[in-house]
Amino acid sequence: MAKLFDTADAERLIQEHRMMLEELDEIAQYEDNVQIDIEKAANLVVTRNVLDVLRDIPVEEINREKGGFRVKALRDHGFRSIADIVAANVYSISSVHGISEDAAYSIKRIANDMADKVREGAKIKLNVDNKTRESTALVTALSKYGYARETAKECRGLITENRRQIEYAIEDLLLSQKRLKWIFASSAKKQKAVDAYEFLDSYRNGNYGQRVREQRTIFENTKRINGIDAWKEFSEHSVSFFNALENIVPGTLGNDDSIYGLPEELAREVQEECFFPDGLLCELRRYQEWGVKYALHQKRVLLGDEMGLGKTVQAIATMVSLKNTGASHFAVVCPASVVTNWCREIRKMSRLQVVKIHGAGRKEALNSWISAGGVAVTTFETTAHFNLPESFELSLLVVDEAHYIKNSEARRTVNVKKICERAERMLFMTGTALENKPEEMVALIHILCPDIALRIQHMLALTAAPQFREAVAPVYYRRKREDVLTELPELIESEEWCTLGQAEKDIYEQAVFGKNFAETRRVSWNAENIKDSCKAKRLMELIEEAESEKRKVIIFSFFLDTIRKVVQLLGDRCMNPINGSVSPQRRQEIIDDFDKAPAGAVLAAQIQSGGTGLNIQSASVIILCEPQLKPSIENQAISRAYRMGQTRNVLVYRLLCENSIDERIMDILKDKQEKFDAFADKSVAAAESIKMDDHTIGNIIAEEIERIKAEKDQSNEK
Incomplete structure (x- = not known):
């Protein structure tokens, strides 16, 4: 039988496949090599910190x-x-x-x-503002590891699927390389060589060869990652960096408590709980995944993590995992001020369907959710209208700010408890330290687990004792920021989206149609009664939560009238406000009084006056009443507290209204900031270029007019 290939071609084909297998082995091994680099770099970072x-x-x-x-x-x-x-x-x-x-x-x-x-x-803290040679080497290695891990997984799969049959084919084809043996070989062996050539040739040019070449390209690009690339990726995806570091070099982030304070027996059970994250669109920190497993395993729990630790994402991840195991209906009950925030976060962080059950269309929304499933987000007040079919079962009920139902006689508590009766699982959440309010803790635990509530009823004087913590561990779980976020920079920023009530909406639309830009920017704060302001309601909730954590708060606004309303709302708990008419000497006296004031104190200041030249390290919560027209103004204000001498993580909250000018200003500023970061030198002139000009402002007002008209036309058609 005639040979259907050239001997030299066969030799080249054999060598090419051997090289591809060697490449796959090398790429698969690269993950281990990068891990060693991470361990060495982490050790150098720690050594530098020790020497400092x-x-x-x-x-x-x-x-x-x-x-x-x-x-x-x-x-x-x-x-x-x-x-x-x-x-x-x-x-x-x-x-x-x-x-x-x-x-x-x-x-x-x-x-x-x-x-x-x-x-x-010593512990490792990675910060884009402190790029030492050692930390850059570590961040670079961690960046490479993310890609190396994925390519190693792909290459191991290719090796497992294909190595054996490729090596068998190479062995059959080697006959063609031995002249005498080929001449005297049987027809069957020659046919096997021909088949092997065709097999290897098709593999080289087919899916296998394409995948090997893709992994080779990724591998080469990974090796070329430099410090600039790595820090940019770190600033966008720090969670994956910290997770990798925590897994490869345990303890270097300063937290070697692998069970996060749970009793050992319960911790072992929680660790073995399965978590199914398919459909979760964000990466969890290890402590967050642990919280999800705790909620899944215990079924009825009160999560009391401190502010800023991500209770919301843990709740969303719990729903995602349950959805992947067949659950269909979830509900979130929360204050009206955070309904919009919940809807946004669920859509951003998961593929779960969201139905807002609140306001005029609540009945139709409820029926839609009952029929189609997904996550219903509603308010404590709306639970009075939550009429569920007799046989209806709820997979998980999440109650945010659960201390709202501490009073068993209150109407909203009664309404929520009715929904609890339909829920297979319950996840109550609160950032308030309930150890300081044991009666509230017992009231909430009684809804979740009456047996445990009865057991701890007579232990309330021992809330700080290990015996009490062990008794409540099956139902109450609280982590502190300093215990689990030791590696993070001390600045955590959040956007707090609020929903306008009808009265606020009418005032806002009047300002828009009057083309009064300043009045339009004061959205929600220009409500006739400040207690009806959705931003004011969220402000009060944030201040209450900050006080429970023994934090002080600074509130900034561009508008003097807004500052006056904030002071009126807060009464005695607010210091004298700082504005343009207050002399520099008097401003410092107010700051000194604020420094001496107890936890929970609030300082309100016009951002132009209190945002520069003052050091206010005693505050660790900053609330911005509206978005500013230049990022530099906000940055200067934040830096009053986020500076040398600050001993706590600084939490920054931006109060924003959905379907308002706030959205447009935020979008434009983010776009300008991204372009600035990409192309401009960090000079004063460049920073000034980010601010909005009159033309941009005019466009914003015009777009808002068109949007509101379109909404009204659509509403009239219905």
Whole structure:
């Protein structure tokens, strides 16, 4: 039988496939190599942090235990800090006049002991504002790891699926490379060689070859990732970086509590719980996934994580996991001020369908949800109209700000409890520290698990004791920020979207049609009764939550009238406001009074006056009443609290209204900021270019007029 291929072609084909298999092995191995790089880089970051601390410890501390060493001689020789001693060897220390070799060994041992103690408490903090050589190497390795892990998985799959049959084909085709054997080979063996050639040729040019080439390209691009690329990716996807670091080098983020405070037996059960994230559009931190597993395993729980730890995303992830196991109907009950926020977050973070059951169309929305399923988001007040069919079963009920139903006699508590009777699972959430209000804790736990409520009823004086924490662990779970977010920069920003009531909406539309830009920007704050303002309601909730965590609050607004209304609303809990008419000396006196005030104190200031030149580190919550027209104004205001000397994470909340000018301003500023970051030097002139000009403002008003008219026309057609 004639051979259907050229011998040289066959040899090249064999070599090409061997090279592809070697490449797949190399790419699969690269993940392990990058892990080693991460471990080395993390160690260098920690070492640098330790040395930075030791540089602030003078060499005189060597004699703290009365060692009697000649530290003046050491200092004169250039050993000014403990870091200098740690970095030196014994022989260089003993070369100092008056320091014997024996003394050098003792000095070195004392310095190393100090370094070991500092290292025990050292933790890694990655921050785009502090790009050291060591942290850049670590971030670069972590960036590479994200791609290396995916390509390694793909390559291992290709190897498992194809290696054996490729190697068998190569073995059959090798016959063609041996001239004499080929001449005397049987027809069957020659046919096998022909088939092998065709198989390998089709593999090279088919799906297998294409996938290998794709992984080769990704691999080469991954190796070329530099510090600039890595920091950019880190700023956009820091969660995946921290998760990888936490998994590869446990403890370097400062949190080596792998069970997050749960009793060991319960923790083991929670750890084994299955979580199905398909359809979740964000990555969870490890502690967040642990919270989801806790909720799934325990079924009826009260999640009390502190502000900023992501209780909302944990609730959404719990619903996603249940949806993937056949659940269909979920409900969220929350204050009216956060209904819009919940709807937005669910859509942004998952593929779950959302139905807002609130306002005029609540009956139709309820019927639609009952029929089609998804997540119903409603208010405590609307639960009075939550009429469910007799046989209806709810997969999960989420109650946000659960302390709203602490009073068993209140109408809203009674209404929510009726829905609880239809729920297979319940997830109550509150950022308020219930350990300080044990009666409220018992009231909420009684709804969830009456047996545990009865058990702890007589232990309320022991809320800080281990016995009490263990007793409530099956139903109440609270993590503190400093325990689980030790690695994050100290700035956490949130957009708080509010929904206008009809009265607010009418005032807003009047301002828009009057082309009064300033009045339009005061959306919600120009309500006739400030207590009817949706922004004011959310403001009060944030202040209450901040007070429960012993935080102080600064409130900024561009408008003097808004500041006056905030002060009127808050009464005695608010300091004297700062505005343009207050002298610099008086401003500092107000700041000093604010610094001395107890937790929960509030300072209101016009952003032009209180946003520059003042240091207000005693505050750790900043609330912006409306978006500003230049990002630099907001940044300056935030930096009043987010600066050297701040000891707590700073939480920034922007109060915004849906379907209003707030949306347009935020969109335009984000777009301008992105273009600025991409193309402009960070100069004052460039920063000024981000602000809005008169033309942009005119366009915003015109677009708002058109939007409102279109809404009214659509409403009239119905």
